[in-house]
Amino acid sequence: MRGLTLQRALKRICFSLVLLVILNVMLFYKLWMLEYTTQTLTAWQGLRLQERLPQSQTEWARLLESQQKYHDTELQKWREIIKSSVMLLDQMKDSLINLQNGIRSRDFTSESEEKRNHYH
Numbered sequence: 001m002r003g004l005t006l007q008r009a010l011k012r013i014c015f016s017l018v019l020l021v022i023l024n025v026m027l028f029y030k031l032w033m034l035e036y037t038t039q040t041l042t043a044w045q046g047l048r049l050q051e052r053l054p055q056s057q058t059e060w061a062r063l064l065e066s067q068q069k070y071h072d073t074e075l076q077k078w079r080e081i082i083k084s085s086v087m088l089l090d091q092m093k094d095s096l097i098n099l100q101n102g103i104r105s106r107d108f109t110s111e112s113e114e115k116r117n118h119y120h
Contacts, residue, residue: 009106016099023092030085037081041074 054060 005106009102012102013099016095016102019095020092020099023088023095027085027088027092030081030088034078034081037074037077 054063
């Protein structure tokens, strides 16, 4: 009976660890994409500085409009990345809480079985 309980607890722990690894990989990918986006943004801004400056009011207006569109697009990407990162962190937190509860219940079950076996 104790072996079955231990086996079940080990399966839960293994499942939780595999889930945590998957969540960590997803989080790593998101962070890698954040870094890539930042590098792309930096490179794009560096190229923009090398172009000639607008000469007329219309050219300035077009430049400002394109920069605003680019800014809005990048801002939306960052919001999505942060939102998904927070969701992944919440999932990881829930998994860790479940793992902790599973370990506590296993420890409690083991202690109560040891006490019963000790008195019988």
